[in-house]
Amino acid sequence: MPRNEITPLPPLAEGIGLPWDVAVDDAVGELARARATYGDTFVVESGRDRYLFTFSPTGVESFYALPEEAASKGVADYLMLRRKLPEEIFDGRRTLPGSLFRKGDVANYLVNLQAALTTTTSELGGSGTVDVFAVTRRLGHRMGLASWAGPGSAEGAEFERLVAAFDTLDGSDAFVHPDAMAAVAASGKSAEIAALAEITEVVGTALDSLDSAPDPDGQSLFARIVDAWDGEPPEVRRRGVAWDVALIHIASMSNLAAALGWALVDLVEHPAAAARVVDGDRAFTDQCTLESTRLAQRSIMGRTVLAPVEFDDGTTTYSVGPGATIATLLPLTNTSAAPGLEQWKPERWNRSRLADTSALASPTLVTAFGHGKHSCPAQPFSLAAMSMAVAHLLTTYTLEPGWSAYPRPVPAQIGGVARADTSCLLHYRSR
Ligand code: HEM
Known part of the structure; x- marks a missing residue:
């Protein structure tokens, strides 16, 4: 089957490109317009890539059921992230x-x-004004680096060096600022390569500390990462450990801190709900953080076809050839697949499922953490972490919004949880 072939060919969205290839004012809005014009299944040709977008209930169900060997999420993620990350970081991870x-x-x-x-x-301190997303991002760095980057990485000068380097290397720029990727390519990724070298040096120091005072039970994630490089020559080991840590931390930066930011924004906007969080209602707090994550989803979900697949959208079965990408876009279904989904309503969740799916043509049309075998392995952890963090901040401080209108997502973003377009200030004082 020829590369990229799709038979029969669904409608081709004329004049539509994706933000890596053409300038777009509103990446999600552009695809929403294409869907309004061409229906639930259409093709976008962008740069050298061909995407089969699907939004019908059966199409989205078929999407989540695609087998990894034939239509790969791993390859789709890699193709997106390599626009930003130095190619060598993907090689040989253990x-x-x-x-x-x-x-x-x-x-x-x-x-x-x-x-x-x-x-x-x-x-x-006791009072002040901060950017919500700057606070949650720094918190995410500190928690993550303490968890997997080795002794001393979450404190003092080492922490500040790692924060600066990871903010430069940040793989999520590939989908949050897709319009910046041409400049990253033109620079030969020089800033990213320098940031990776800085991370290698700082994590190398943590490795020296571990070597001189081994972890007694060897169970920390850092100790496990180090074990996997046992017996390698010192320089190979040093780089191997640091790049494993780097890719793990980059993955953790994709969504968690941003979703926590929206959870705080929504709770500040809903004082009665915030009062229940302060009262210690943990189940309700989880519902709140899940609901904010759903509404903030901007994810493009992609599967790159490696071997010919049959793809059924409920009306037509398409033969899709290697090289094409089958995709759906969460913001186009999450808030519109049934009446009322545009509202923030935590009670719609029963643990991690929707309590009532009767109005949905398929339960797969709504999600915060994905469906099927690729759904997020970090979901229980992320919900626990977000709930713990909002509860801590709301019980410690009285929070007042510094925004006059609900913050807007970055317009070019096409993936992950929304990042706010401008600073999103929050006034706080100790209770
Ligand atoms: C609020 C926070 C998070 C949200 C909303 C989120 C969302 C998602 C979604 C929607 C998927 C499925 C993507 C698809 O099917 O194409 C996914 C997969 C994944 N997530 Fe998360 N995620 C979060 C936090 C994290 C964290 C902290 C990590 C840790 C590094 C993580 C690691 C992963 C991995 C490894 C996968 C791929 C699983 C697979 O392919 O089998 N996620 N996530």
Whole structure:
């Protein structure tokens, strides 16, 4: 089957490109207009890529059922992230982000989150004004680096060096600022390569500390990462450990801090709900953080076809050839697949599922953490972390919005949880 072939060919969205290839004012809006014009299944040709977008109930169900060997999420993610990350970081990784959630790991991360929250309140002091997303981002760095970047990485000068380097290397720029990727390519990724070198140096120092005072039970994630490079020559080992840590931390930066930011924004906008969080209603707090995550979703979900697949959208079965990408876009279904979904209503969730799906043509049309076998392995941890963080901040401080209108997502963003377009100030004072 020829590369990229789709038979029969669905309508081709004329004049529509994706933000990596053409300038667009509103990436999600552009695809919403294409859907309004061409229906629930259409093709976008952008740059050298061909995308089969699908939004029908059966189409989205078929999407989540695609087998990885034939239509790969891993390859789709790689093709997106390599627009930003130095190619060599993908080569030879031994501990991958998917292995972060073994038994006992989450409890360890939450202990580190509690310590990071205590440091956050001491940095904030008794009162002031901050950018919501800057606070949650720094918190995410501190919790994550304490969890997997080795001794000393979440404190003092080492922490500040790592924060600066990871903010430069940030892989999510590939989908939050897709319009900036041409400039990244033109620069030869020089800033990103320098940031990776800085991370290698700082994590190398943590490795020296571990070598001189080994972890007694060897169970920390950092110790496991180090074990995987046992017996390698010193320089190979040093780089191998640091780049495993780097890719894990980059994966953790994709969504969690941004989703926590929206959860705080929504709770500040809904004082009665915030009062229940302060009262310690943990189940309700989880519903709130899940609901904010759903509404903030901007994810493009892609599967790159590696071997010919049959794809049924409920009306037509398409033969899709290698090279094409089958895709759907969460913001086009999450808030419109049934009446009322545009509202923030935490009670719609029963644990991690919608309590009532009767108005939906398919339950797969709404999600915060994905469906099927690729759904997020970090969901229980992320919900626990977000709930713990909002509860801590709301019980420590009285919070007042510094925004006059609900913050807007970055217009060019096409993936992950929304980032706010402008600074989103929050006034706080100790209770
Ligand atoms: C609020 C926070 C988060 C949200 C909303 C979120 C969302 C998602 C979604 C929607 C998917 C499925 C994508 C698809 O099917 O194409 C996914 C997969 C994944 N997420 Fe998360 N995520 C979050 C936090 C994290 C964290 C902290 C990590 C840790 C590094 C993580 C690691 C992963 C991995 C490794 C996968 C791929 C699983 C697979 O392919 O089998 N996520 N996430």
